[in-house]
Structure formats: C-alpha cells, structure tokens
Amino acid sequence: xxxxxxxxxxxxxxxxxxxxxxxxxxxxxxxxxxxxxxxxxxxxxxxxxxxxxxxxxxxxxxxxxxxxxxxxxxxxxxxxxxxxxxxxxxxxxxxxxxxxxxxxxxxxxxxxxxxxxxxxxxxxxxxxxxxxxxxxxxxxxxxxxxxxxxxxxxxxxxxxxxxxxxxxxxxxxxxxxxxxxxxxxxxxxxxxxxxxxxxxxxxxxxxxxxxxxxxxxxxxxxxxxxxxxxxxxxxxxxxxxxxxxxxxxxxxxxxxxxxxxxxxxxxxxxxxxxxxxxxxxxxxxxxxxxxxxxxxxxxxxxxxxxxxxxxxxxxxxxxxxxxxxxxxxxxxxxxxxxxxxxxxxxxxxxxxxxxxxxxxxxxxxxxxxxxxxxxxxxxxxxxxxxxxxxxxxxxxxxxxxxxxxxxxxxxxxxxxxxxxxxxxxxxxxxxxxxxxxxxxxxxxxxxxxxxxxxxxxxxxxxxxxxxxxxxxxxxxxxxxxxxxxxxxxxxxxxxxxxxxxxxxxxxxxxxxxxxxxxxxxxxxxxxxxxxxxxxxxxxxxxxxxxxxxxxxxxxxxxxxxxxxxxxxxxxxxxxxxxxxxxxxxxxxxxxxxxxxxxxxxxxxxxxxxxxxxxxxxxxxxxxxxxxxxxxxxxxxxxxxxxxxxxxxxxxxxxxxxxxxxxxxxxxxxxxxxxxxxxxxxxxxxxxxxxxxxxxxxxxxxxxxxxxxxx
Numbered sequence: 001x002x003x004x005x006x007x008x009x010x011x012x013x014x015x016x017x018x019x020x021x022x023x024x025x026x027x028x029x030x031x032x033x034x035x036x037x038x039x040x041x042x043x044x045x046x047x048x049x050x051x052x053x054x055x056x057x058x059x060x061x062x063x064x065x066x067x068x069x070x071x072x073x074x075x076x077x078x079x080x081x082x083x084x085x086x087x088x089x090x091x092x093x094x095x096x097x098x099x100x101x102x103x104x105x106x107x108x109x110x111x112x113x114x115x116x117x118x119x120x121x122x123x124x125x126x127x128x129x130x131x132x133x134x135x136x137x138x139x140x141x142x143x144x145x146x147x148x149x150x151x152x153x154x155x156x157x158x159x160x161x162x163x164x165x166x167x168x169x170x171x172x173x174x175x176x177x178x179x180x181x182x183x184x185x186x187x188x189x190x191x192x193x194x195x196x197x198x199x200x201x202x203x204x205x206x207x208x209x210x211x212x213x214x215x216x217x218x219x220x221x222x223x224x225x226x227x228x229x230x231x232x233x234x235x236x237x238x239x240x241x242x243x244x245x246x247x248x249x250x251x252x253x254x255x256x257x258x259x260x261x262x263x264x265x266x267x268x269x270x271x272x273x274x275x276x277x278x279x280x281x282x283x284x285x286x287x288x289x290x291x292x293x294x295x296x297x298x299x300x301x302x303x304x305x306x307x308x309x310x311x312x313x314x315x316x317x318x319x320x321x322x323x324x325x326x327x328x329x330x331x332x333x334x335x336x337x338x339x340x341x342x343x344x345x346x347x348x349x350x351x352x353x354x355x356x357x358x359x360x361x362x363x364x365x366x367x368x369x370x371x372x373x374x375x376x377x378x379x380x381x382x383x384x385x386x387x388x389x390x391x392x393x394x395x396x397x398x399x400x401x402x403x404x405x406x407x408x409x410x411x412x413x414x415x416x417x418x419x420x421x422x423x424x425x426x427x428x429x430x431x432x433x434x435x436x437x438x439x440x441x442x443x444x445x446x447x448x449x450x451x452x453x454x455x456x457x458x459x460x461x462x463x464x465x466x467x468x469x470x471x472x473x474x475x476x477x478x479x480x481x482x483x484x485x486x487x488x489x490x491x492x493x494x495x496x497x498x499x500x501x502x503x504x505x506x507x508x509x510x511x512x513x514x515x516x517x518x519x520x521x522x523x524x525x526x527x528x529x530x531x532x533x534x535x536x537x538x539x540x541x542x543x544x545x546x547x548x549x550x551x552x553x554x555x556x557x558x559x560x561x562x563x564x565x566x567x568x569x570x571x572x573x574x575x576x577x578x579x580x581x582x583x584x585x586x587x588x589x590x591x592x593x594x595x596x597x598x599x600x601x602x603x604x605x606x607x608x609x610x611x612x613x614x615x616x617x618x619x620x621x622x623x624x625x626x627x628x629x630x631x632x633x634x635x636x637x638x639x640x641x642x643x644x645x646x647x648x649x650x651x652x653x654x655x656x657x658x659x660x661x662x663x664x665x666x667x668x669x670x671x672x673x674x675x676x677x678x679x680x681x682x683x684x685x686x687x688x689x690x691x692x693x694x695x696x697x698x699x700x701x702x703x704x705x706x707x708x709x710x
Contacts, residue, residue: 016058016060017062019044019062020064022048063082066133078100080103082104084187085105085135093617095617101132103134105133106134106574107134107136108134110147111135112138112139113128113138113146113150114142115127116142116149117151134175142161143318144319146167147322148168148174149167150169160281165320166401171204173198174195191573192570202228202274202277202280203224203225207230207232208270209232209253210245210267211253212251213247236256239260243264243282245265245269245270246265263282265287269284311393314393315345319352327354328353328399329354329355331353331367332355333366333367334359334360334365335369336372338371346369346396349396353399354595356588367391391411395410398411479509485512485516485517486500486510486511487511487516488500488511488520489521489522492520500539507546518534519537520539523567523593536562540560541561543589547583547585558646563649565650568598570652571597572645576601577600578602578620579594580619580620581623582622593649605631617637618637619640624639638657639662643660644660
C-alpha cells in the first residue's frame with residue numbers, strides 16, 4: 001500500500017474546500033481563510049450565484065449563512081458546512097463531517113439531545129434543527145444514549161429519569177446561545193463555561209407558596225425561589241401555584257391545596273432540591289410522612305432490599321458514556337460474586353468514575369463490591385491485615401447516579417472487625433499503588449473510621465503526624481530509593497502524607513522536613529510556594545519509578561512534574577480518545593489525566609458511533625505502528641503523541657495537533673487492509689450492524705468506511 005502521512009492526507013482534504021462568496025464582509029470567513037493559509041492551503045472562492053451544473057459533488061462548500069439562496073442548492077447536491085466547522089477542525093483537530101447533512105458548526109459534536117416541554121411546537125422544531133446543524137443528534141425518546149436533556153421546566157418523566165441518571169438538564173437558551181455565538185466565533189457547547197450559564201435551575205416552572213412558616217423562613221423561601229428559577233407567591237392561587245411548603249396542616253391553604261391538586265411538601269423538599277441541583281421527587285417529602293420517613297436525597301437505600309435486588313437493578317441500569325466528576329477518585333475496587341456480563345458493566349462505571357479495579361484481594365484494596373457471597377473470598381477477607389469496605393452494588397449505582405462518592409454505611413453488606421483500610425491519595429494529588437510494608441508502619445495512635453469509613457485526622461493529629469514523620473530522619477533500608485531523601489508537600493492531607501511516607505520508606509528512602517533530594521508535590525500546585533533548590537516530582541513519578549525498578553528522569557514525561565497551569569475540566573470537552581501501545585500503569589495514569597480534562601476515553605477505536613460507543617476523535621499512541629495507527633490514517637482521524645494532551649492542559653482547551661502528529665518514518669509502509677484486525681463488540685453491547693470497532697482481536701478484512709470528502 002502506498003505510503004501516506006497524516007499531514008499530507010489532511011492537506012489533500014482541505015484542498016477540496018470551497019468558499020462561497022455572498023458579497024458580505026464576514027469576520028469568521030476571513031478568519032477561516034487565514035487559518036487555511038497558515039496551513040499552506042490556498043483558499044478557493046466560488047461565486048454565490050452558483051448554478052446546479054457548476055456544483056462539484058466531491059467538494060465541500062463553506063457558507064457563512066444558511067439563510068441564503070445558495071443553501072437550498074448546495075444542501076441537496078454536496079457537503080455544506082459553516083466556517084466554524086473548518087476552524088474547529090484546524091484548531092482542535094475535530095473531524096470534518098462525512099455525512100451529506102449540512103453542518104453549520106461543531107458546537108454540539110457528540111451531544112445527543114432529548115427535549116421535554118421546551119415550549120410551542122414551532123420552538124421545539126427550531127431547536128431540533130439547530131442541534132442538528134451544530135453537529136449534534138436528537139432523540140425523541142429518552143434512552144441511555146442521551147447526553148443532555150433540554151427542558152423548559154422541571155418535573156416531567158424525562159426530567160426525573162435524567163435526575164436519577166445524573167444527566168445534565170439544560171435550558172433551551174443553551175441551544176440558542178451556542179447558535180448565536182457560533183455566527184461570529186468557534187464555540188463548544190460542552191465547555192463548562194457555556195454549560196454553567198444554561199443549566200436548568202431546580203425550581204424552573206415552579207410557583208411556590210407556604211403555610212405555617214414564620215416570617216424569616218418565608219423570606220428565605222422567596223430568596224431561594226428567585227435565585228433558582230422559581231416564583232414565590234404570597235397567596236395560594238388555583239391553576240398557578242404548583243407547590244405548597246407546609247409547616248402546619250391546620251390551615252385553610254393546606255385544605256384547598258389538597259383539593260386543587262397542588263403538591264404539598266415539607267420545607268426539606270425546597271432545600272434539598274437547591275442543594276442537589278435537581279428538583280427532587282415530591283413523593284419523598286409528603287407532609288403525611290412521618291419525619292423519619294421524609295428522607296433527604298441520597299443514593300438507593302440498602303435497608304430492606306437484598307443484594308440480589310441490586311444485582312437485578314445493575315442489569316437494567318444504563319451506564320452513561322461519561323461523567324462530569326471523578327466520583328470514584330482514590331477508590332481501589334475488587335468485585336466478588338458476579339457474572340462476566342455484570343462485571344463488564346461495573347468496569348465501565350469504574351472507568352468513567354476515575355477509580356481503579358483490582359483482579360485480586362490485596363492490602364491495597366479499599367472497597368470490595370460483593371454480589372453472591374463466595375466462601376473462599378470471605379476467608380481471604382478475614383485473613384487481611386486491614387478492613388476494606390464491603391458494599392453492595394447499590395453503593396456503586398448510587399455513586400454513578402449522583403456523580404459523587406456516596407457514604408458507604410447504608411450499603412454495607414458484610415462487617416469485618418479488623419484494622420482500618422489503607423490510605424489512598426486522590427487523583428489530583430497522584431495515587432500510589434501501595435503495598436503494605438512488612439510489619440506495617442509504626443504509629444503512636446490508632447485511627448478510628450469516620451465519615452463513611454474514610455479516615456479523618458483532626459488538626460492537632462495532623463500537626464503531630466508532621467512532627468513524627470517530618471522532622472526526624474526516618475530509618476532507611478536497601479531499595480530503589482536507598483540513599484535518597486524526600487520532602488513531601490504540605491498541601492497533601494495528613495492521610496496522604498502518611499501514605500507517601502510509607503511508600504518512600506518501604507523502598508529504602510528517608511523522609512525529611514525540607515532540603516531533600518526530591519520534593520513530592522501534587523499534579524496541581526494550586527499556588528503552593530515550592531523549594532527552588534530541590535527537584536519537584538509528582539506521585540506519578542514515584543509510581544513509575546517503582547514500576548520500572550529504576551530512578552527515571554523527572555523531565556522525561558510531563559506527568560512526572562507539576563502542571564504549569566490548573567487543570568480545566570473542559571479542556572478536552574467533546575473529545576473521544578483511544579489510547580494504544582501504553583503499558584497498564586501508563587494507560588491508567590493517562591486515562592485519569594484525560595478524564596480530569598473532560599475527555600471520554602474508550603477501549604475501542606470507533607468510526608461509526610453505536611448504541612454504547614461514541615465515534616473516536618483522536619488516537620493517542622507512542623509510535624507509528626500497529627493496526628489502529630494504520631486505520632487512523634485510513635479514516636483521517638488524528639493520531640497524536642501523548643505530548644498533545646500536555647499541550648491541551650497548558651492551553652486549557654483543545655490544542656492544534658500539527659506539532660504532535662505521529663508520522664510514519666521515511667520509507668515506512670503502513671499496514672495493508674488485509675493485515676488489519678477487526679474486533680466485534682461484545683454481544684451484551686448489541687452493537688449496530690454499521691458499527692466499526694477496532695480492537696485487534698479477530699482477523700478480518702477492514703471494511704471501507706464512508707470517505708470524508710465525496
């Protein structure tokens with residue numbers, strides 16, 4: 001097969017672009033024109049009075065406004081895009097649309113929107129059309145593929161499902177704002193700065209009145225309504241008021257509210273809705289319930305529900321494609337008593353939640369998620385020198401739904417009377433793959449579990465710990481860090497410092513208060529003043545050194561030293577990445593780093609999206625080799641080194657891929673089609689027939705995907 005480089009392929013593709021001259025001086029068209037020139041591609045302009053016979057079906061036309069006469073002609077004949085699409089491709093490496101459907105921008109690329117009560121039918125139709133024109137998809141029914149629900153008010157069935165699944169609920173203004181801003185600049189709907197301005201407030205569409213509450217509480221209710229999208233009414237008005245906050249049932253308001261079908265709830269409903277960011281279900285706050293039954297929001301209750309019930313719920317649960325938060329950050333999980341199909345679904349939850357899963361029960365495990373109780377594994381647990389949290393599947397589902405680490409107490413399914421579990425470092429402060437030193441770490445205190453099993457130290461205990469492990473030279477032994485001294489950043493918690501101390505000591509190093517050979521810091525310094533005379537290293541460097549059994553050069557990888565800028569959760573928003581050629585530990589570090597930047601990382605390399613997988617936008621790898629690399633060249637998907645991830649982190653947005661492209665070596669021929677393997681998606685994922693998923697497991701001839709420009 002002929003040698004092809006990614007850069008040359010991109011240049012040929014860009015050479016098919018045609019600017020349509022409308023006679024207007026459009027700033028975005030000029031910006032796009034200049035960006036092409038910067039790439040070495042001379043822009044080609046065609047007249048706005050284009051005739052049907054002059055249209056080249058293999059060209060892709062750029063039109064500044066889709067409300068002009070050329071739109072109707074070109075939309076039927078060829079590919080048609082707005083200037084923002086080309087700019088997004090040049091700036092962020094997003095793929096140019098391959099379908100014949102006109103796309104004005106890529107603001108909603110990878111967005112699957114569903115609507116509920118957005119307003120009149122005409123408005124709904126307009127919003128749907130604009131989502132499609134911005135590269136998104138629209139579904140009438142709320143399915144597991146939906147990434148955002150667009151709601152005109154709260155309380156519908158779709159809204160309640162979105163709340164349970166933790167799907168973002170947006171106002172219709174989100175679509176309108178992205179469209180208007182896209183007329184003059186490149187905008188990305190998934191960026192946190194855009195999302196935060198258009199999230200649906202939890203009281204949208206609610207008109208609230210109160211009874212039996214004092215004057216101060218009424219003022220608080222009025223203020224909360226004003227801030228969170230609701231309307232406060234001093235009177236109960238039929239067919240207008242939607243909720244009555246009841247302090248006393250002995251009132252005329254309460255009597256008529258019951259007759260008129262107004263929701264009668266306790267004041268906790270208002271406060272919990274505001275705290276959660278979603279309108280909570282009124283049935284959980286009914287005034288007829290006793291105070292003990294009027295519960296505050298939480299994950300599913302474990303009381304009264306056997307573990308088999310949670311396993312059944314797991315099988316019915318639809319795992320979201322991504323999460324806005326790393327709700328399992330720092331958790332090291334082992335799964336016991338599940339089928340392969342159940343494990344596959346739970347592994348996906350761990351991946352999007354930023355946790356780590358273990359194949360064996362070791363002292364490093366922090367949580368055991370238990371299905372069917374297996375006697376052999378119960379015996380192993382009882383032989384451990386510490387006590388991991390043993391929880392039901394309900395805890396994992398609760399964490400995924402809420403997007404936070406839920407308390408474990410309500411989901412404990414086995415109590416072990418052993419020592420406290422080992423400490424873990426959170427993601428943004430690194431995470432050690434720690435093995436307990438023989439005999440444990442000597443300590444003058446016993447730690448008592450609190451706050452859902454997590455160990456907390458009072459401020460005095462923290463000071464004592466620093467005195468104990470920070471000011472005295474620790475005994476060293478033979479090991480990787482023998483002869484080396486380490487100081488530890490004070491921005492770590494006392495728990496994390498203890499873990500760092502254990503790891504350094506167990507590998508022969510010593511911990512000092514200052515002036516060590518190395519200073520261990522978080523990946524994000526957050527304004528910390530660091531010593532200038534010592535080498536700064538992150539916890540990732542420590543893990544990699546231990547894994548490779550040698551001291552690595554701290555400058556040899558960007559994760560070995562602290563980030564020069566804070567990590568932005570929207571830096572890689574809209575990107576779907578595939579990682580290839582990395583070791584298990586390298587992959588884990590990069591996976592967590594990508595998640596912290598807002599990217600979705602999939603094991604499969606995908607051209608056509610399916611019901612469970614999104615289309616890949618980038619392939620991250622180490623060298624120009626392998627089936628996935630050859631396929632990326634064939635499909636026109638950027639293949640980049642992991643240095644591109646660092647560039648995105650520094651820029652706090654998707655950086656240009658030019659300087660980070662993985663290019664074939666001179667004279668290197670790419671793998672032929674007959675040598676490429678095509679893996680099929682597991683049966684439980686039910687991939688659609690047109691899905692193309694490259695995993696390298698089953699030998700087959702690679703099918704030809706639709707060419708990007710024809």
